[in-house]
Amino acid sequence: MLSSLRATASRSLTRSLASQQQRGFKCSVLGAAGGIGQPLSLLLKLNPRVTELTCYDVAPVTPGVAADLSHCSSNSKCTGYSGEDLKKALDGCQVVVIPAGVPRKPGMTRDDLFNTNASIVKNLVAACAEACPKACLLIISNPVNSTVPIASEVLKSKGVYDPKKLFGVTTLDVVRARTFIAQAKGLDVNKVTIPVIGGHAGTTIVPLISRAEPKVSFPDAERDALTNRIMFGGDEVLKAKAGGGSATLSMAFAGAEFADKVMAALDGKTGITECTFVESTVTSSKFFSSPVTLGKNGVEQIHGYGEVNAYEQKLINDMLPDLTAQVEKGIKWAQENK
Ligand SMILES: NC(=O)C1=CN([C@@H]2O[C@H](COP(=O)(O)OP(=O)(O)OC[C@H]3O[C@@H](n4cnc5c(N)ncnc54)[C@H](O)[C@@H]3O)[C@@H](O)[C@H]2O)C=CC1
Numbered sequence: 217m218l219s220s221l222r223a224t225a226s227r228s229l230t231r232s233l234a235s236q237q238q239r240g241f242k243c244s245v246l247g248a249a250g251g252i253g254q255p256l257s258l259l260l261k262l263n264p265r266v267t268e269l270t271c272y273d274v275a276p277v278t279p280g281v282a283a284d285l286s287h288c289s290s291n292s293k294c295t296g297y298s299g300e301d302l303k304k305a306l307d308g309c310q311v312v313v314i315p316a317g318v319p320r321k322p323g324m325t326r327d328d329l330f331n332t333n334a335s336i337v338k339n340l341v342a343a344c345a346e347a348c349p350k351a352c353l354l355i356i357s358n359p360v361n362s363t364v365p366i367a368s369e370v371l372k373s374k375g376v377y378d379p380k381k382l383f384g385v386t387t388l389d390v391v392r393a394r395t396f397i398a399q400a401k402g403l404d405v406n407k408v409t410i411p412v413i414g415g416h417a418g419t420t421i422v423p424l425i426s427r428a429e430p431k432v433s434f435p436d437a438e439r440d441a442l443t444n445r446i447m448f449g450g451d452e453v454l455k456a457k458a459g460g461g462s463a464t465l466s467m468a469f470a471g472a473e474f475a476d477k478v479m480a481a482l483d484g485k486t487g488i489t490e491c492t493f494v495e496s497t498v499t500s501s502k503f504f505s506s507p508v509t510l511g512k513n514g515v516e517q518i519h520g521y522g523e524v525n526a527y528e529q530k531l532i533n534d535m536l537p538d539l540t541a542q543v544e545k546g547i548k549w550a551q552e553n554k
């Protein structure tokens with residue numbers, strides 16, 4: 217009798233421990249040998265939600281990058297692929313993060329990258345459509361305002377577009393806003409939240425400082441300077457690197473953070489809301505970044521940007537034509553380059 221009670225108790229303990237266990241994810245980084253790709257792959261290799269990581273890049277060093285990562289003593293397998301082996305890297309992936317493509321040089325806008333990066337993103341997303349059509353795709357390659365619409369068109373043409381699973385990664389804008397506000401007000405950065413909406417290029421990046429938590433306020437000149445610094449944070453790094461590339465380490469941090477949130481939500485964790493650039497009806501732009509609740513199937517609910525002050529509303533109104541044009545440029549290019 218006692219031993220049967222013990223067996224029942226042990227079975228129920230095992231079941232309850234199993235239910236607490238995290239689901240494991242197979243992830244891929246495309247562009248994994250690059251300035252963002254390498255530190256991003258490292259952070260994903262160390263993420264306990266990741267059980268398998270594949271690294272793909274056109275650079276022949278990529279299997280070596282993966283061999284290097286595979287020696288890290290975390291509970292995930294890591295393999296590397298280059299050249300023709302893209303589909304092998306993507307096979308069975310649930311999450312694919314794409315930082316492949318050329319970065320800016322000083323004096324360039326993100327839109328100047330369009331001609332090169334549009335076809336890189338198109339080809340990589342086409343391979344995802346064939347090898348892992350149900351994966352969540354997290355696009356980092358610039359210009360995000362156009363590459364995400366391009367990705368949507370490619371997925372549509374392959375008959376596998378699920379708008380709930382396509383994300384433009386705008387997390388770096390939020391990371392910068394949190395950091396700069398925490399520095400300005402002497403706050404713990406881990407307790408600062410702020411929505412940053414719109415797109416991911418210059419003035420299309422709109423931080424809603426009036427909605428930061430904890431509440432903060434600035435004299436107008438300081439608010440203007442802070443807003444400008446968040447909008448042009450990428451240029452600050454570009455200038456500081458003086459021809460040596462754009463933001464890589466902070467982007468890897470932001471990309472790994474966003475990928476972790478997506479995986480946590482896929483795994484059933486509730487209440488995760490992040491700003492991300494998705495197909496949207498919040499404004500007249502077909503794609504827009506606003507707070508999005510993530511769930512078991514990717515996007516669960518797209519929230520409006522809520523109440524904003526007159527200053528922020530003007531920033532939104534002023535940039536919407538540019539954002540819309542950049543989105544439409546991506547859609548048109550993809551439709552003409554099937
Ligand atoms: N969304 C965001 O917030 C941010 C986006 N970016 C963007 O991320 C992209 C990558 O930046 P970095 O890592 O600094 O550049 P990088 O030049 O250091 O690395 C890019 C990598 O992509 C690889 N690549 C090129 N074509 C490829 C293809 N067809 N398939 C697979 N891999 C390919 C290259 O071999 C290289 O290793 C740029 O477009 C940059 O503008 C950068 C920072 C922030």
Ligand SMILES: O=C([O-])CC(=O)C(=O)O
Nearest residue numbers: 320388449450451462463
């Ligand atoms: O500025 C760039 O070109 C890279 C980028 O998107 C950023 O750092 O926000």
